[in-house]
Amino acid sequence: MKKALLALVCLTAVACQSSETSAPTAPSFAVSFGKSVSETALDGRLLLILSKDDGREPRLQVRPGVDAVQIFGMNVDDIDPGEAMVLDESVFGYPHNSLSEVPAGEYFVQAVLHKYDIFNLGNGKTVKLPMDQGEGQQWAESPGNLLSEPRLIKVGSSSDPIAIELDQVIEAIEPPADTEFIKHVQIRSEMLSEFWGRDMYLGAHVLLPAGFNEHPDARYPLAVFHGHFPADFAGFQTEPPDENLECESSNNDDVVCYNRIRQEEAYDFYQKWVGPDLPRMLIIQIQHANPYYDDSYAVNSENLGPYGDAITYELIPYIEDQFRGIGEGWARFLYGGSTGGWEAFGVQVLYPDEFNGTFASCPDSLDFRHYSATNIYTDQNAYRMQGDFNTVERPAYRDYLGNISVTMEDENHMELVIGDKSRSGGQWDVWEAVYSPMGDDGYPLRIWDKVTGEIDHEVAEHWKDNYDMRHILQRDWETLGPKLEGKLHVFVGDMDNYHLNNAVYLLEDFLESTTEPYYGGFIDYGDRQEHCWNGDQENPNYISRLRYNSMYIPRILDRLLTTAPEGADLTSWRY
CATH class of the missing domain: 3.40.50.1820 (Alpha/Beta hydrolase fold, catalytic domain)
Structure with a gap:
């Protein structure tokens, strides 16, 4: 009986592995833009989205949780027209953290360059941030951002970089007109x-x-x-x-x-x-x-x-x-x-x-003793509860019956892909931007390590005293x-x-x-x-x-x- 159970476990493990096989060679992407969309060098966050659904553009499908699509993100600085921006297996992603973990298969792919401006702050510090363009700080819809046309690709069939061209620009938004009321x-x-x-x-x-x-x-x-x-x-x-x-x-x-x-x-x-x-x-x-x-x-x-x-x-x-x-x-x-x-x-x-x-x-x-599912003053980790022999993920989203579909780590890792240094335009990042003291580099101090979830209790005291x-x-x-x-x-x-x-x-x-x-x-x-x-x-x-x-x-x-x-x-x- 024990041998039979062991065999069943082994067979199940093999079946699970074979049902979703990672690409034998990690794919990479070479993304560029031409002078038709920008004649000058650009700074920003390069985002690459993979989806199985062709109902909407991949950039409009990004969300955390069980229905997440795959997204990767990296900073780019002073990139000239025609210069390749290479995303490889070293670039952080969500929900898979690396391109090497993405299963082989066909995907609809789209790239976005979320442009940053340089701000010379009144206190003497200099930061790079996305300026709102009338859309309400939404990277996927921000006027001036560069896009590629979504297309179908096959991951795992070749080791050659997949070329992506950012050949579209999101158009400006017309302000609303006054009415009688x-x-x-x-x-x-x-x-x-x-x-x-x-x-x-x-x-x-x-x-x-x-x-x-x-x-x-x-x-x-x-x-x-x-x-x-x-x-x-x-x-x-x-x-x-x-x-x-x-x-x-x-x-x-x-x-x-x-x-x-x-x-x-x-x-x-x-x-x-x-x-x-x-x-x-x-x-x-x-x-x-x-x-x-x-x-x-x-x-x-x-x-x-x-x-x-x-x-x-x-x-x-x-x-x-x-x-x-x-x-x-x-x-x-x-x-x-x-x-x-x-x-x-x-x-x-x-x-x-x-x-x-x-x-x-x-x-x-x-x-903030109940900052969603975390007590930032006494908990050690925002993403999971830790015991001597086990850890349990902290929930971020539930329905009225208590069913969990998104975890704290889900939401925070997705934000980290979209933008580091609290620049994702997401919910956790803005709380950090509003409540935290400014760091020496001009960006908000992290309330917790965005990768591991380890809480900084010194930053938490600043939150407590002020917000x-x-x-x-x-x-x-x-x-x-x-x-x-x-x-x-x-x-x-x-x-x-x-x-x-x-x-x-x-x-x-x-x-x-x-x-x-x-x-x-x-x-x-x-x-x-x-x-x-x-x-x-x-x-x-x-x-x-x-x-x-x-x-x-x-x-x-x-x-x-x-x-x-x-x-x-x-x-x-x-x-």
Whole structure:
């Protein structure tokens, strides 16, 4: 019996090996571009993607987890037109770490050169980073980046380098046009320009209230709807849904005709906005894409610069001046989800007098003892739990039943391929760019080794002192408490895909213990709700996530009317 079992194990191992055989000779690729796409030398990150799926371009299929395609990445500096950039088995990849591990077979291949600019920072350091080109820091869609035409290749059939030509350039993006209700603004930020050593801009999409032109003496409250990079003001349209719209399902929820549902909800919000039930106010969505990410997290940072001050003291006052805002802290509010949830909460805490309340949905970790599935203060490794005889991978993404499809190592290794030195434009890298101190080379210090996951607890202490919201509140409650009383409101699903509910539990433990004053806000949980549940206990998540504005504006009005100072303008905008 033992011999039979041993034979079965051996046969199984052989079968497993033979089912996916690596290429006998590691392939290599020689990538180049001609003067037709760039007459000058270029710096950047060369990316090469292999996929079995020809339904979309390989560059648009890159993602972590069980459905990952293969990607490799390397830095290139001062590469001339016609000069070959060689990717071989020494170049780091994901999910296979080396080209020598890629199974022999046929693949669709595409190369991308993600271009870097040189920044001579105000502190004297020089760094190379990708400048946002109006796309929201998305390497696969950034205007000016070079591409190759996808084509089918065979790996393992030859030892000769496979030639790839970058002969396409991603086109520039047309900015959105103003409409009756939506206006677009952009300002040069003095603070950010000084930090970055070049002109830097902040933008916003401004939703005007109905009757704005007919009531020239009205002065309006302002709500900041925080979130990822907005190409335009989302979720608002003045025309009914297109009757001829071809149905598209939601990737996350498998909801039929979700694109039509989005249009229906956007039109419904327009009808509410011009109707009698919602207050007349300004809502803004901010464009603060930067060389590290699609937004700045709206706070000051050693690596990104003083975005918190620039937004609060340059951009918002400009908007209030241009569009007749009240321009005082009692009449400003914050809300958002996920990244926007952290921003809405963090900005309220760090600028307590400038805003009168936050409604933060599914916020990124507010307590780094639960930084997703890792405690950065006590854990030794971010990627795995280690025992005397075994290790267990830490999860990064789960569904509401607890099924794991992506690990911490998956997401971080994919980012490391896309860009080293926190330059991937990915989620873990931007947290690092925002929260970490700047290293001697001008780039963010790593919170952990990106390859092994070993945590740097000295860097973690910097995170704790400056960006761990629960810690800051507990440390400074004597002074912050009176300024934040009644202003903090958080919503999260108890099965958030990214485990963000765990940090909210710890935040709630502290807030419920507060006295003199008691915090006076609330925290609400959605049973079995995933990311990004925002407080709607009646409708499915895929519906409520489209209703941030109509859900939170009435709450804002209640808060505003009960806390406005004596003599405040509560009439000019209520028509």
